[in-house]
Amino acid sequence: MTLATPTDTATRIHWREGDIEHSALWRSQSGMAAPKRVVVANDQTPADTAYRLACEGTALLWRGDFQNARQLLQALARRADAPPKGKRARAPKLPASPAxxxxxxxxxxxxRARTLAMLLIPFEADYSIALRRAPEVALACNEAYGRADEPFVASLRELLGVIGAHEWRKNGVDVPALGAGARIHPWYGVFSPIRGEYLQLVDQAPLPAGAARAFDIGTGSGVLAAILARRGLPQVVATDMDPRALSCARENLQRLQLERQVEVVQADLFPPGLADLVVCNPPWLPGRPSSAIEHAIYDPDSRMLKGFLLGVGAHLAAGGEAWLILSDLAEHLGLRTREQLLGWCADGGLALIERHDTRPVxxxxxxASDPLHAARSAEITSLWRLRAR
Structure with a gap:
């Protein structure tokens, strides 16, 4: 489900300590620009001061105890989430529409993300962190950033995300549709298949009669290709554009001993040839992603969704089916209409065979406290079975 390559912004960050000017490589997987104003902070820096500076766009390069930096980040998050007080307290603007x-x-x-990203951690070239009580993060950072060759600075918040992704990759995600004990191990920046309702739809929908070859478009972790292979499809071709997703899918399929059934190839949507079944789980919301993982959630101008619907007919064998896995959350948010979706199906020469619906859990x-609760509570995830007219 990941088609775009994550952005790793590599520029320089500059700061002064005492009378000495310093510079280091700046890294950000979200594409955040290097902060222009940087001050040194430590265990004596008050949380209120740190929060004010962060809100003003001044980054804090940490020189104290690592665990105290984590506590300060939590304090910044509490302040960011607290209702405004004093002169800042105003009645919240009531949105005119769900969109x-x-x-x-x-x-x-x-x-909020920009503010919390202003707490920075210095790294050595070998990914060690020269701070008291700093954890060993070399393996997690190698998975996210690749090989390092010089010291750099990155956001503590991003580092915690890198560590969390490493734990997901190490422990994996249980996928009952693949059988007892089967797990998918997502890599950093590759969407984790934790929403099981759409996996169940792919596992339970009736396969086209005599289906022998399937395409999984935008495979991400490889989970849908693995489900199709476990259902008995003798040949599955899984595509993606992101090299990280391709490597992730290959590793998962090897773990599941499905690499002989599933071929993983780099392609923008479709591989060459025809298939009896073409499956696609595109990002569900039109919009611009702001981080690596958001490429699996936001589809700029519905590029992937439209590309699939307008092009899949040319890749279907006689009697073949196209399966679109899609939530209607965008419709409830006013970001896309059902008429638009049906129009793209019609423009692609597709007719609906059947739709299988389920509600997210x-x-x-x-x-009820979620600002988007009204839309989320009405959301339905569907598998659209389509055929060429």
Missing amino acids: EAFHLHRQAQSQ HPRASD
Whole structure:
């Protein structure tokens, strides 16, 4: 489900300590520009001061105890999430539409992320961190960044995400559709298949009669290709554009001993040839991703969705089916209409055979405090079985 290559912004960051000017490589997988203003912070820096500086766009390069830096980050998050007080306290703007509520929510989340990213950690060239009580992060950083060849500076918040992704990759995600004990191990920047409802749809929908070859478009972790192979498809071709996703999918298929059934290839949407079944789980929301992992969630101008629907007919064998796995959350948010979706199906010469629906069970679907609760509570995930007219 990942088609775009993550952005690793590599520029220089500059700061002064005492009378000495310093410079180091700046790394950001989200594409965040190197902060222009940097001050040194340590265990004596008050949280209120740190939060004010971060809100103003001044980064804090940490020189104290690593675990204290984590506690300061938590303190910054609490301040970012607290309701405004004093002169800043105003009645919240009521959005005029679900789409406006969504854009205001994304704007607030983006501002929060920028603020929390202002707490920085220095790394040595071997990924060691020369701070008291700093953890060993070389393996996690190698997985996310690749080989390092000089010291650099990165956001503590990003580092914690890198560590968390390493744990996901090490422990894996249980996927009942693949059989008892089968797990998928997502890599950093590759979408984790934790929403099981769409996996169940792919596992349970009836296969086209006599299907022998399938394509999985935008394979990401390789989970859908693995499910199709486990269902008995003798040949599956899984595509993606992101080299990290391709490597992740290959590793997962090897773990599951499915590498002989599934070929993983780099392609922009479709591989050459025809298939009896072409499956695609594109990003569900039109919008611009702001980080590596968001490429699996946001589809700029619905490029992948439209590309699949307009092009899949030319890749279907006689009697073949195209399966589109898609949530209608974008419709409830006012970001896309059902008429647009049906129009792209018609433009691609596709007719609906049947639609299989299910409701999500993730925690946000029942969280009344979520700003997008009305849309999430109405969300339905569907598998659209389509054929060429």
